[in-house]
Amino acid sequence: xxxxxxxxxxxxxxxxxxxxxxxxxxxxxxxxxxxxxxxxxxxxxxxxxxxxxxxxxxxxxxxxxxxxxxxxxxxxxxxxxxxxxxxxxxxxxxxxxxxxxxxxxxxxxxxxxxxxxxxxxxxxxxxxxxxxxxxxxxxxxxxxxxxxxxxxxxxxxxxxxxxxxxxxxxx
Amino acid sequence: xxxxxxxxxxxxxxxxxxxxxxxxxxxxxxxxxxxxxxxxxxxxxxxxxxxxxxxxxxxxxxxxxxxxxxxxxxxxxxxxxxxxxxxxxxxxxxxxxxxxxxxxxxxxxxxxxxxxxxxxxxxxxxxxxxxxxxxxxxxxxxxxxxxxxxxxxxxxxxxxxxxxxxxxxxxxxxxxxxxxxxxxxxxxxxxxxxxxxxxxxxxxxxxxxxxxxxxxxxxxxxxxxxxxxxxxxxxxxxxxxxxxxxxxxxxxxxxxxxxxxxxxxxxxxxxxxxxxxxxxxxxxxxxxxxxxxxxxxxxxxxxxxxxxxxxxxxxxxxxxxxxxxxxxxxxxxxxxxxxxxxxxxxxxxxxxxxxxxxxxxxxxxxxxxxxxxxxxxxxxxxxxxxxxxxxxxxxxxxxxxxxxxxxxxxxxxxxxxxxxxxxxxxxxxxxxxxxxxxxxxxxxxxxxxxxxxxxxxxxxxxxxxxxxxxxxxxxxxxxxxxxxx
Numbered sequence: 001x002x003x004x005x006x007x008x009x010x011x012x013x014x015x016x017x018x019x020x021x022x023x024x025x026x027x028x029x030x031x032x033x034x035x036x037x038x039x040x041x042x043x044x045x046x047x048x049x050x051x052x053x054x055x056x057x058x059x060x061x062x063x064x065x066x067x068x069x070x071x072x073x074x075x076x077x078x079x080x081x082x083x084x085x086x087x088x089x090x091x092x093x094x095x096x097x098x099x100x101x102x103x104x105x106x107x108x109x110x111x112x113x114x115x116x117x118x119x120x121x122x123x124x125x126x127x128x129x130x131x132x133x134x135x136x137x138x139x140x141x142x143x144x145x146x147x148x149x150x151x152x153x154x155x156x157x158x159x160x161x162x163x164x165x166x167x168x169x170x171x
Numbered sequence: 172x173x174x175x176x177x178x179x180x181x182x183x184x185x186x187x188x189x190x191x192x193x194x195x196x197x198x199x200x201x202x203x204x205x206x207x208x209x210x211x212x213x214x215x216x217x218x219x220x221x222x223x224x225x226x227x228x229x230x231x232x233x234x235x236x237x238x239x240x241x242x243x244x245x246x247x248x249x250x251x252x253x254x255x256x257x258x259x260x261x262x263x264x265x266x267x268x269x270x271x272x273x274x275x276x277x278x279x280x281x282x283x284x285x286x287x288x289x290x291x292x293x294x295x296x297x298x299x300x301x302x303x304x305x306x307x308x309x310x311x312x313x314x315x316x317x318x319x320x321x322x323x324x325x326x327x328x329x330x331x332x333x334x335x336x337x338x339x340x341x342x343x344x345x346x347x348x349x350x351x352x353x354x355x356x357x358x359x360x361x362x363x364x365x366x367x368x369x370x371x372x373x374x375x376x377x378x379x380x381x382x383x384x385x386x387x388x389x390x391x392x393x394x395x396x397x398x399x400x401x402x403x404x405x406x407x408x409x410x411x412x413x414x415x416x417x418x419x420x421x422x423x424x425x426x427x428x429x430x431x432x433x434x435x436x437x438x439x440x441x442x443x444x445x446x447x448x449x450x451x452x453x454x455x456x457x458x459x460x461x462x463x464x465x466x467x468x469x470x471x472x473x474x475x476x477x478x479x480x481x482x483x484x485x486x487x488x489x490x491x492x493x494x495x496x497x498x499x500x501x502x503x504x505x506x507x508x509x510x511x512x513x514x515x516x517x518x519x520x521x522x523x524x525x526x527x528x529x530x531x532x533x534x535x536x537x538x539x540x541x542x543x544x545x546x547x548x549x550x551x552x553x554x555x556x557x558x559x560x561x562x563x564x565x566x567x568x569x570x571x572x573x574x575x576x577x578x579x580x581x582x583x584x585x586x587x588x589x590x591x592x593x594x595x596x597x598x599x600x601x602x603x604x605x606x607x608x609x610x611x612x613x614x615x616x617x618x619x620x621x622x623x624x625x626x627x628x629x630x631x632x633x634x635x636x637x638x639x640x641x642x643x644x645x646x647x648x649x650x651x652x653x654x655x656x
Contacts, residue, residue: 108228108239122233131375133221133239140374145382153389160397164193168404 006034020044020065027054034058041065043088055117064091064118074119094118110134190399190407194340195349197398198333199356201290204390205329206360207367208297208383212258214368214503215301216486217496218376220251223310244310249612252486254312256608258319259482263601265320267594269327282332282400289328290391294384296322301380339401358507358558361481365507369500458591467592469633470561471599472626477561478600479607479623480506480553488546491616502547506558509551513559557627 002008007016013036019027021044034040035057043065051073055061064072065088072091076082080093098106098113098121106113107123111134116122125134212219224247225240234240245251277285300318304310341349367386368379399405458464484506488499603626610619 106230106232108226108230108234111234111239113232116233120233122235123230123239124235125238132242133226135218135221136375137373140371140378140381146385149385149389153392156393157396160193160197160393164190164397164399164405167406168399 007039015039017041032057035060037061039063039065043067052119056120058117059094059115061118062093065089066091072118074117078119091118097121108133110137188407190402190405191340193397194336194399195353197394198336199353199359201286201390201394201398202329202333202356203360203363204383204387205290205293205326206357207364208294208380208387209262209326210361210364210481211297211301211368211379211383213482214365214485214500215372215376215379215496216252216255216483217489217499218372219301220245220248220255222305222376223251223254224248242310244312253608253612254315255486256605258315259478259604259608260601261316262319262323263478263597263604265323266327267597267601269324270331270597272324273328273331277328277331277335282335283395283398285328286332286336286398287391287395289325289332290394291388293322293325293328294388294391296325297380297384297387302377302384305375305377336398336400355511358510361507361510362504365485365500365504369497372497372500463591465633465636467595468599469630470592470596472629472633473557473561474596474600475603476623476626476630477557479603479619480557482604483607483611483619484550487616487619492546502550505547505550506554509554509556510558510561512551513555 005018006014007018009015014034015037016039017034017037018041020041024042024045025048027042027047031054037058038060040058040061040063045067047067047070051066051070055064055073066072068084068087068089070089072079072082072089074097078095078097079091080095081090083090083092094115096115097119098115106121110126110129111123112126113121114124125131129135129137223242223244225243226234227247228234228239245254273285273289296318300315300322304314337350337353364383367382371378371382484503485496485499488494488502489496492499494502606622607619610622
């Protein structure tokens with residue numbers, strides 16, 4: 001489904017983005033909205049060579065066409081294949097750098113590394129952990145706890161009232 | 172020295188009704204629960220200081236701010252640790268102050284009301300401190316300080332009340348055995364607190380506070396409905412009536428099972444009214460009594476070490492060995508187990524106390540291998556030698572001092588002496604908590620242990636006159652025994 005310069009899929013999310021020859025110096029403030037794109041074409045734009053953080057969140061991006069002279073975001077290591085043509089450069093296939101560095105302690109305790117765009121990595125909570133600094137695991141069953149505690153308290157109070165304080169003189 | 176009490180036990184037990192048993196259990200567990208909620212704070216120190224600080228982990232990776240560093244109550248863990256130490260100190264200070272206030276209050280109001288009010292309200296404060304602030308993400312150090320002062324005051328209602336109730340029911344007869352068992356309540360509370368906290372810590376530290384606070388609140392309710400403050404309440408004869416014909420002012424002093432009849436007498440509020448007012452001595456006079464100051468200082472040093480373990484052991488284990496906090500909590504239980512064993516053994520023979528404290532130094536010195544079972548063993552031994560004596564010493568030594576000829580028979584004087592010994596101990600413990608965090612911050616954990624060794628050595632130094640005197644009297648008794656045969 002084509003819509004202006006966007007290629008949308010059935011659900012209406014951006015699938016492809018054709019921004020060639022738009023005289024863009026940078027992709028603009030609304031560019032992150034296109035984070036679902038798989039293919040983006042930016043050739044024939046006078047882009048500044050500082051795209052490192054532009055593609056934050058573009059985790060599905062597989063093909064990026066850039067003007068010649070602009071390096072692929074995240075460096076060549078972040079891509080499976082970089083093809084240079086006469087008037088453009090194609091960055092093909094994002095590589096998952098989390099596994100490639102081989103350092104298991106890249107993230108704080110309970111954190112795990114995830115890809116957040118080409119060459120961009122971040123630490124989020126590992127599976128099952130949540131909360132500040134990912135310190136929490138699972139969820140506490142308030143209902144069950146207070147159910148058990150309440151009923152125990154009630155029965156103990158009744159039992160002790162019956163056996164102990166019933167005969168007590170109120171002084 | 173153990174067998175006379177065993178001999179007596181039959182006659183003592185036959186006098187106990189099911190009311191006695193229930194009162195024993197209720198007071199035991201109410202104080203245990205108070206201690207458990209106190210212990211929770213020391214069990215979650217690692218989590219709470221992580222919660223208060225931004226991330227300190229160095230990595231090239233992007234760390235999303237809202238997950239890793241949105242909290243800036245303290246810039247780093249060191250300052251958070253210092254603040255945790257400060258909280259311990261102000262808690263102990265307000266607790267010490269509260270002991271005096273709640274003694275007066277408990278004297279005028281119904282003990283049952285005071286105790287159950289104390290438990291429920293301090294449970295609420297702990298809930299606000301640990302759970303509510305976390306749920307609302309409201310972290311403020313002044314709020315924490317204020318809440319902990321209030322908590323110290325409210326927690327202090329527990330001890331005078333339970334001791335007074337125990338005194339009402341068990342009197343002087345058989346108090347040695349009963350109180351001996353009963354003194355384990357603090358250690359049992361610590362174990363209970365550590366178990367509760369470590370079992371829910373994975374859900375977040377706020378649930379550790381929530382669980383202990385709720386259980387304590389429930390305990391307060393049960394106390395309100397179930398506790399009989401004194402035998403008179405249900406028409407049983409009071410304890411003084413039974414005791415009139417048993418004068419016991421010439422029993423052996425510090426040794427053995429029977430020394431507990433003056434157990435913390437400055438707190439047995441209601442009972443003290445019935446005791447004949449022989450003569451009171453001034454604070455200054457009490458200080459000048461031979462032995463009072465050395466023993467006070469000895470107790471201060473020992474209590475300092477004991478409370479430092481109480482407040483800092485899980486934190487140390489978790490920080491130093493990189494164990495999971497829940498595991499560190501569970502391992503720290505062994506310290507209390509050692510304390511209970513120590514207490515039981517010491518009740519059989521108190522002489523050993525002072526001698527064996529020396530051994531604790533060795534344990535502390537070697538106590539740092541990163542092996543869980545060895546550490547558990549070491550903690551048990553340390554608990555045995557530090558926790559046990561510390562629980563004992565306040566009652567045993569002050570009773571011993573109070574029996575000096577000058578003030579014999581005057582419970583007022585004894586109360587003053589016990590007050591001095593206990594007060595010095597509390598101040599020592601309170602100051603110690605801040606010192607521990609300060610030393611740890613500047614010099615590292617190893618120096619904290621050197622500090623402990625120094626303090627333990629001081630205890631031995633101060634207590635040595637007692638040992639010498641005990642040996643002399645032991646020798647004399649032995650000679651008398653030989654002569655009589």
